[in-house]
Amino acid sequence: MSLADQATHSSSGGSFLFESHPPIAIPENFDSDVQLMADTAFQFARNEVIPLIERLDEQEEGLMMSLVRKACDLGFGGPDSPEAYGGLGLPKSVATRILEMLSLNGSFSTTIGVHQGVGQMPIALFGTNDLKSRYLPPLTAGEYMGAYALSEEKSGSDALSGSAKAVCDGSDYVLSGKKMWISNAKWAGSFIVFAKVDGQEFTAFIVERDMPGVSISREEHKMGLKGSSTARLILDNVRVPAENVLYHPGQGHKVAFNTLNIGRCKLAAMAAGQVRSALSIGTKYAKERKQFGKPIASFGLIRDKIARSVSSFFAAESMLYRTANLIDRAFASVDPNGNEVEENRKAAEEFQIECSLVKVFATETLSYAVDEALQIHGGYGFTEEFPVGRLYRDARVMRIYEGTNEINRVFAFDRIVKRGLVEKLADASPTTVIHEFLIRGSRAAKDHLGEQEIVACASDLAMLHFASQSANVRAEQLKASGHANSEVALAAASHFEAVATTTAASRLIELLDRCGLSAKVEMPAVSFAGSATVSEAAFEANGYPL
Ligand SMILES: Cc1cc2nc3c(=O)[nH]c(=O)nc-3n(C[C@H](O)[C@H](O)[C@H](O)COP(=O)(O)OP(=O)(O)OC[C@H]3O[C@@H](n4cnc5c(N)ncnc54)[C@H](O)[C@@H]3O)c2cc1C
The missing domain is CATH 2.40.110.10 (Butyryl-CoA Dehydrogenase, subunit A, domain 2)
Structure with a gap:
């Protein structure tokens, strides 16, 4: 069973806002074929790309092109491009997983990500059969980028x-x-x-x-x-x-923006691959480096950096594969007898809110993870001797391209309002404290669409709800299926919930105050206790433990 086949109920764009604990697609449910492809992609990035990163950064003639060709020989030139035109015709969720695993280094990730994503997708989604047959076969084969x-x-x-x-x-x-x-x-x-x-x-x-x-x-x-x-x-x-x-x-705006919707989901996968690198570099160094007679990995503040990075990444990954699966199901319902291009356009548009929110959340998780991985290295992190400096520099652009995070924040709440979702949200029964904050905040913010400071707070509340709901539902599903990692997943979800609830409270207070309303927000008790289990598991796994 591929992730695309998972029997989750049907959803429309933005329905995470008011559905209570819907079943979601999770990466642990990828079938063994997909896991093998993802593992091949990961081994390729680790064994073929990482050893070359210094030479790649020097732009050694022909080197990047030859690596991309090798990746194309493995089928990674167009995983979700149609099979009839040289691609593998895989669901977007599977292509997303492959891209995540290929993305351990930022430069290679951007190169292959653009090649198999926005460089091809407009042709696959909007091209005539003639255009597809002229351009997709050489692209997927890596004849050119x-x-x-x-x-x-x-x-x-x-x-x-x-x-x-x-x-x-x-x-x-x-x-x-x-x-x-x-x-x-x-x-x-x-x-x-x-x-x-x-x-x-x-x-x-x-x-x-x-x-x-x-x-x-x-x-x-x-x-x-x-x-x-x-x-x-x-x-x-x-x-x-x-x-x-x-x-x-x-x-052309429909081509540009609908390609970018899916591109944002893929960008989150590119961020995910780089978070994996930050976690493996950070945990390894913390275990090796000794101060005050002990590995710095034994200090609470170092463990806390790893725990926060892992928990936030668990949430980002949960949002990512939930979104990618929703997109798959939108494409799966394209009527083969209808107007294919028009149906593709609608499918690419449906989950634009989720795509924007996962782009912002995953890239900000990456920023946090690389910053803390560098901090763990102390002064050595500030030199070129260690790989963490490159990771830090490479990650920065992720909040800028594919729509800056400011633009995505404004866009996401604008769509929530334009799709009439604030009204639906107002009728929903709150499922968590963050959800309650979101309902209260969006009701107040909808009359202040011209005030970006308010809109960004509302978008953040939607994003934090989407993230924590996805993390909690995934952890519960893992527990219900008796998955070996369910204890760590539950700890990560509960730790994330504590972090997200405190952040959401401050965003709601700011939102209400800026709207001229009483900013009294009752804060529930939250528990950060899950962080110990999470950091322990990460040090044991030498990186992301889930
Ligand atoms: C390494 C790299 C690779 C890239 N690759 C591509 C590519 O392959 N193809 C391509 O077409 N483009 C590409 N881009 C361009 C990228 O998409 C743009 O840089 C991005 O869209 C931002 O545009 P800008 O740089 O002109 O910034 P500006 O639009 O000038 O923004 C400057 C600042 O103002 C903020 N801002 C702007 N408008 C608003 C607003 N309405 N409300 C609130 N804040 C606002 C922005 O968020 C940002 O913080 C790439 C950029 C980089 C750095």
């Missing part, structure tokens, strides 16, 4: 304000403009490019590297992800055939 070119110098978060232009000329469009921050630019053979037809109609095109007028500028000098390629794409009167338009002229 894929890239996604939305951002420009003056349009980042406000992506639709871009100035790249397309002018219709007979059966072609002529594209001109500059796209900035394009991951994989150096190695890409195809780019998903967004430009405005006649300066008005935002449209998605497939542009080939070899088309006359296409060029790539020098690499950006980045603080991290030095092994990945990030450069500008210059379009100087590039003739692109009209059949290379994805979806419809003037409807």
Whole structure:
């Protein structure tokens, strides 16, 4: 049974807000075939990528491309791209697991993540059969890489304000403009490019590297992800055939944003792989380093850093596979006799709230985990002698791309309101204290949509509820099935609940005060006792114990 087949009840986007303890898909229920693929991906990252990271960071000629080709030979070039066009045709949840395991190093993670994600997905979801058969087989085989070119110098978060232009000329469009921050630019053979037809109609095109007028500028000098390629794409009167338009002229925003919904879920998987690295590096160092005659792993404050990272990661992982499975089920219900592209668009859109929240939560968990892993290294963490400095630098961008965390926070609550979910939430019976805080906070915040400080508090309450509910339900399911790790999972979920409840209380107090309401919030007793079990298990496992 793959995760996609798990018999969970059907949900619509945002229903986690008011459902009480729904059964959810959990990574422990992946079948043995999926676990084998995930293990192969993990071994590939550990044995083939990690030993090369210094050379990758120096951008040694041909090295990254050859690694990506090796990964493609194992089927990782397009795990969820359609089988008919060279992909493995796997459910998104399985592709997500593979990506998590491939993501132990940030540079490789971004490179393969963009290649198999936003570099291909617009073609798989929105392309005609002709476009799929022209572009997906060489992409999935790793003949060249894929890239996604939305951002420009003056349009980042406000992506639709871009100035790249397309002018219709007979059966072609002529594209001109500059796209900035394009991951994989150096190695890409195809780019998903967004430009405005006649300066008005935002449209998605497939542009080939070899088309006359296409060029790539020098690499950006980045603080991290030095092994990945990030450069500008210059379009100087590039003739692109009209059949290379994805979806419809003037409807490029639907291609861009729906690809990014799923891209955000995948980005959470990329963060997850890097949290695994931080935990294994942090626990190992803490056990080896002695001060005051003992390993620093024996000190409460060091154990607490590991416990918080693990518990938060357990919650992030629980949200991630719950969301990926929901997306799978949305795609599984696509009517084969309907308009495939239109149905794909709806499926990619349905769980946009969950995708935004898991992106924010997983990337902030990563920031916390790498920061504390560095702190555990003391002064040595601040040098280039140890791998933790690279992890720290590589992780930073995760809160910036695929929609900054500010944009995702604003977007998530905006969607909650626009889908009429605040009203449904108001009718729900609170299941936990965080849920009660969320109900109270969202009711107050819905009349203050123009005030971002309030909206962000409401989004955080939704995110903390989603995270703690997912962690608790997963731990209970593990206990019910007698899983070997259920004791650690229950401890992680309860420890996370304590952390999340105290954070949620402070977010609610701020929200109510900013709304001009009484900010009196009754705080229940919470227990941090689970942290001892969690840190013990992590030190024993030399990393993430679940
Ligand atoms: C290493 C790297 C790789 C990248 N790869 C790609 C790629 O492959 N393809 C691609 O198209 N792009 C890519 N990007 C671009 C990335 O998506 C943008 O950097 C991101 O969308 C933010 O845009 P910006 O940098 O222009 O920041 P801005 O939009 O200028 O934002 C600056 C700050 O203001 C905040 N802000 C902006 N608007 C609002 C608002 N309405 N409310 C509240 N706060 C706001 C932001 O959150 C941020 O903190 C990449 C970037 C980097 C650094």
